[in-house]
Amino acid sequence: MRLPxxxxxxxxxxxxxxxxxxxxxxxxARERPVGVTSLPSEHAALITCCYxxxxxxxKRGMRVSEARKxxxxxxxxxxxxxxxxRCHNKILETIGNIIPxxxxxxxxxxxxxxxxxxxxxxxxxxxxxxxxxxxxxxxCITPSIGLSTNQFLAKVAAEMYKPNGLTLLPPxxxxxxxxxxxxxxxPGISKNMERRLIASGILSIKDFWNITGKQARxxxxxxxGERMWAxxxxxxxxxxxxxxxxxxxxxxxxxxxxxxxxALDCLRLLTVKAAYRMRREGFTAGSMxxxxxLQPEGRRGRQTSFTACSDDFRLSGHMTxxxxxxxxxxxxxxxxxxxxxMLHDIVPKGTRTGDLFDEKPHNPKWLAAxxxxxxxxxxxxxxVISLGPRAKMPGGYVGGKIAFGRVPDxxxxx
Ligand SMILES: [Mg+2]
Numbered sequence: 001m002r003l004p005x006x007x008x009x010x011x012x013x014x015x016x017x018x019x020x021x022x023x024x025x026x027x028x029a030r031e032r033p034v035g036v037t038s039l040p041s042e043h044a045a046l047i048t049c050c051y052x053x054x055x056x057x058x059k060r061g062m063r064v065s066e067a068r069k070x071x072x073x074x075x076x077x078x079x080x081x082x083x084x085x086r087c088h089n090k091i092l093e094t095i096g097n098i099i100p101x102x103x104x105x106x107x108x109x110x111x112x113x114x115x116x117x118x119x120x121x122x123x124x125x126x127x128x129x130x131x132x133x134x135x136x137x138x139x140c141i142t143p144s145i146g147l148s149t150n151q152f153l154a155k156v157a158a159e160m161y162k163p164n165g166l167t168l169l170p171p172x173x174x175x176x177x178x179x180x181x182x183x184x185x186x187p188g189i190s191k192n193m194e195r196r197l198i199a200s201g202i203l204s205i206k207d208f209w210n211i212t213g214k215q216a217r218x219x220x221x222x223x224x225g226e227r228m229w230a231x232x233x234x235x236x237x238x239x240x241x242x243x244x245x246x247x248x249x250x251x252x253x254x255x256x257x258x259x260x261x262x263a264l265d266c267l268r269l270l271t272v273k274a275a276y277r278m279r280r281e282g283f284t285a286g287s288m289x290x291x292x293x294l295q296p297e298g299r300r301g302r303q304t305s306f307t308a309c310s311d312d313f314r315l316s317g318h319m320t321x322x323x324x325x326x327x328x329x330x331x332x333x334x335x336x337x338x339x340x341x342m343l344h345d346i347v348p349k350g351t352r353t354g355d356l357f358d359e360k361p362h363n364p365k366w367l368a369a370x371x372x373x374x375x376x377x378x379x380x381x382x383x384v385i386s387l388g389p390r391a392k393m394p395g396g397y398v399g400g401k402i403a404f405g406r407v408p409d410x411x412x413x414x
Contacts, residue, residue, distance in 0.1 A: 002236045004149040006119040007170050010112040010126060011146045011154035012095065015163035017108035019050035021087050022077045024140040033058060033074045035067055039254050040078040047079060051163050087137065094136045098129055103151075111151050122147040126166050152231035155187055171234050178232065179206045188228055193220075208232065247278040247285070250340030263292065263336035264323055270341045271319045272312050272386060276374060278343055284308040286345030288315065290322045293338035300326050308347060311370040312387050315343070 014020070018036040023029050033053035037044040042064045049058045049067075056071045064076055088107045095101055095110065102113040118125055126145040133143060144165035146157025153174075157167040160177065169177070183194045183205060200219045202208050208216070209232065216229035227237055249270040257266060267290065278285060286308040291301035302322040309315065319341060373385050 001230060003171075003234060004236050005171060006149070007122045007147045007168065008114055008119060008149055008236065009147065009151050009154040010099070010114060010122060010129075011148075011151060011158045012110050012112070012129070012143045013146070013155065013158040013162075014091075014108035014141060014143050016048050016050045016054075017141070018048045018079055018084055019053070019077075020141045021084055022075075022080075023050060024138040025083070026075075026077075029075045029077075030140060033071055035062075035064070035074055035076050036079050037064055037076060038079055038252055041254050043255070044078075044252075046076075049074075087141070091133065091137055091141075094132050095129055098132060099125060109155075111154070114147075122168060123166070130164075130166070149234040150231050150236045152187065152228070153234060156181070156185065159185065174234055175206070175209050175232075178209070179204070181205055183208065186228070186232070188224070205232075246342050246344050246346060247274045247281075247283070248340060248342030249274050250291075250338065252338050253336050255335075258295070258335035258337060260327060260330070260334070260336065263339055264320070267319055267323055267339050267341055268316055268387075270339070271315055274341060274343055275310060275312055275315045275370075276377075278346070279310050279370070279374065282349050283346045284310040284349050285315070285343035286347065287343075288318050288322065289342045289344065290319060290326065291340045291342075292326055292336055294330070295335045295337050297331070297334065302326050303344075305345070308345070310349065311366045312373070313366040313370070316387060 019034045022034055022036060033050060033056055035046040035049040035053055035058060038047050044064055046058065046060055046062050046064065046067060048060055053067075053071060053074060056074075058067050058071055058074065062070075067074055067076070084107055092101055092104065092110065095112070099112045099114070099118065101110050103111045105111060114122060114125070126147065129145065130143065133141065142164040144158045144162045144167075146154045146160070146165075146167050146169070148154040148157050148169040149171050153169050156178070157169045158165065160167045160181070183189050183197055183202070184191065186205070189197070197203075197208070197219060202211065202219070208229065211229070213226040213229050216225035217223060219225050220228075230237060251266060251270060253263060253266065257263065275285075287303060287305040289301060289303040291299060293299050302325045304318055304322055306314075306318055373387075376385050
C-alpha cells in the first residue's frame with residue numbers, strides 16, 4: 001500500500017454509451033430522446049438511455065411501453081453489440097495514440113496510468129483525449145474523465161460531473177468534494193451494503209472517512225472494506241491478478257422464444273459459444289451450471305461436474321442432461337423468460353489428467369471434429385457448421401453480448 005503524492009490515474013467513462021453511439025450513427029435521432037433495449041419488443045426493458053431522455057424522467061430498466069407513455073417522442077433502438085464493440089476498439093486506438101491504456105474495465109470504461117510529467121499535466125492530457133475523440137469518433141459519443149491518485153478515486157471523479165465532465169481529485173483536495181457524495185456513489189457500495197453501513201452507524205462518506213481501516217474490515221466482514229477505506233483516502237493498492245473462473249452466456253427470451261423446445265435450442269447455442277470462447281483462450285471446464293428464469297414460478301438451476309473437457313459434443317450432452325433435470329415436473333404452461341449456461345472449474349488445457357472412473361472415456365475424435373468446425377467457422381466468418389439444429393436467435397448477437405467486465409472479441413459475433 002502506497003500513498004501517491006500526485007495524480008497517477010486517468011479514468012474514462014463514456015456517457016450513456018450505447019444510446020450515444022446510436023445518436024452518432026443516426027443524425028435524425030440527435031435532437032430526440034433515445035433509449036436502447038436488449039430485445040426488439042414493446043415488453044423489453046431499456047438497458048440505457050441518453051441524457052435527453054433522462055431529463056424527461058426515462059430510466060434504465062423501464063419498459064418500452066412505459067417509456068413511450070412518459071415520452072412519446074422517444075426513439076427506441078434494439079442494442080447492436082457488434083457496432084458498439086467496433087466503436088469501442090476505435091476509441092481505444094484513439095486514446096492509445098495519446099497515452100497507453102492500462103486496463104479496459106468494460107465496453108465504455110478504461111483506465112490509463114500517468115507517468116513522469118503527465119502527472120502534472122493531467123488536465124491538458126484529458127482535454128487532448130476529448131478533442132481526439134470528438135474528431136475521430138464523433139461529437140455525440142462524449143466521455144467523462146476523472147483524475148486522481150488511484151483508479152477508485154479517478155472513477156469516482158469521472159462520475160461526479162456527467163455528461164462530458166472533466167474532474168480532478170488531487171491528493172491535496174481530499175476529502176473535500178467526497179463529503180458531498182452519497183455512500184452509494186462509491187463503486188462497490190450497493191443498496192444492500194449501504195443498509196449494512198447505516199446499521200453500523202455509518203450514515204455518510206464523512207462517517208466512513210472517520211472510522212479506522214480495521215473497523216471498515218469488520219463491517220464488510222472481509223478485506224474489501226479496508227481496501228475501499230484506504231482507496232478513498234488516496235492509497236494505491238496493488239491487487240493480485242484474478243484468474244479466470246468461468247465462461248458463460250445468458251439470454252433474455254422474448255415471448256416467441258419462451259417455449260421449452262425453443263429455450264433448449266437457445267441453451268445449445270449459448271453452450272457452443274461459451275465452449276468456443278473457452279477453447280480459444282486455451283482452457284477446459286470441469287463443471288457446468290445452467291439457470292433458467294421461469295414464468296410463473298421463478299428460478300431453477302442445476303450443476304454437474306465431469307472429467308475436464310472442451311469439445312462441443314460432450315459439453316452439449318452435459319447441458320442437455322441438466323436441462324432435462326430442470327424441466328422435471330415443470331407445469332405444462334411454464335414459459336422460459338431467461339436462461340444462462342456457465343462453465344466452471346476452468347483450468348488451462350493439459351493440466352488435468354483424465355478421471356479413471358469416468359464412464360465415457362475421452363474421445364479424441366470429438367475434440368478433432370470440434371477443432372475442424374472451429375477452423376471452418378473462423379475461415380468463413382459465420383456459423384457455417386455446428387452440432388445439431390442451428391436456430392436463428394431473436395435479436396441476433398448470440399454470445400456476442402456486452403456484459404459487465406467483458407468486451408466481446410470480434411470473433412464472438414460469428
Ligand atoms: Mg458509462
